[in-house]
Amino acid sequence: MAEATKKRKGTALLAVMDENCSSCAGSPLCEAHCPVDGCINLLYEEVPGAGLKPYRVFVDNDKCIGCQMCYSDDLTKIHQHKETGEIFYEYANRFYDSAKKPVEPDAMPKKIQLQLIGTESEDRLDKKICPWDAIKMYEFEDGLQMAEQFYDITKIKQVNGLYVVDNEEKARLEEKQKDLYY
Ligand code: SF4
Numbered sequence: 014m015a016e017a018t019k020k021r022k023g024t025a026l027l028a029v030m031d032e033n034c035s036s037c038a039g040s041p042l043c044e045a046h047c048p049v050d051g052c053i054n055l056l057y058e059e060v061p062g063a064g065l066k067p068y069r070v071f072v073d074n075d076k077c078i079g080c081q082m083c084y085s086d087d088l089t090k091i092h093q094h095k096e097t098g099e100i101f102y103e104y105a106n107r108f109y110d111s112a113k114k115p116v117e118p119d120a121m122p123k124k125i126q127l128q129l130i131g132t133e134s135e136d137r138l139d140k141k142i143c144p145w146d147a148i149k150m151y152e153f154e155d156g157l158q159m160a161e162q163f164y165d166i167t168k169i170k171q172v173n174g175l176y177v178v179d180n181e182e183k184a185r186l187e188e189k190q191k192d193l194y195y
């Protein structure tokens with residue numbers, strides 16, 4: 014358990030998208046904010062006689078670094094210099110050093126030399142990304158349990174390069190989701 018948490022980059026949080034997700038009509042806003050390729054994925058459902066239609070999104074729990082960038086637009090991003098290990102904070106397009114002193118843009122290393130290692134949120138304005146409040150951040154282990162209510166990556170099929178949940182699995186999950194509220 015501790016091992017899984019230790020291996021993760023960034024914070025020990027996990028994003029979980031719940032039943033309020035509408036898939037943003039097939040253009041997930043949260044996915045556009047996620048810095049990790051293939052982490053937030055559009056999930057399709059089967060429509061009898063009519064092919065596939067966007068259903069929700071699911072998070073690949075192994076890829077999520079818990080950075081919260083899908084969750085809030087009001088974060089301090091923490092970058093690390095890939096070679097020197099130096100830490101820089103970024104908030105509202107301004108940069109700060111590890112002592113939180115401002116760094117002029119031309120004194121900053123190039124973007125390619127930096128890697129995002131996490132974020133900090135002070136919930137200053139609570140600018141949530143999801144218009145439907147379908148994204149919640151959990152401590153990693155709690156998030157794994159919660160995610161089981163909404164998606165099981167081992168039961169998601171790939172059809173012509175698209176992720177698809179079949180009707181049986183969708184019904185199973187929607188039944189499970191009732192446990193959360195009744
Ligand atoms: S922003 Fe919200 S509604 Fe849109 S795809 Fe992401 S979780 Fe779903």
Ligand code: SF4
Pocket residue numbers: 027028046047048049052053072076077078079080081082083084
């Ligand atoms: S917390 Fe970060 S890595 Fe995880 S899904 Fe959200 S944006 Fe992607």
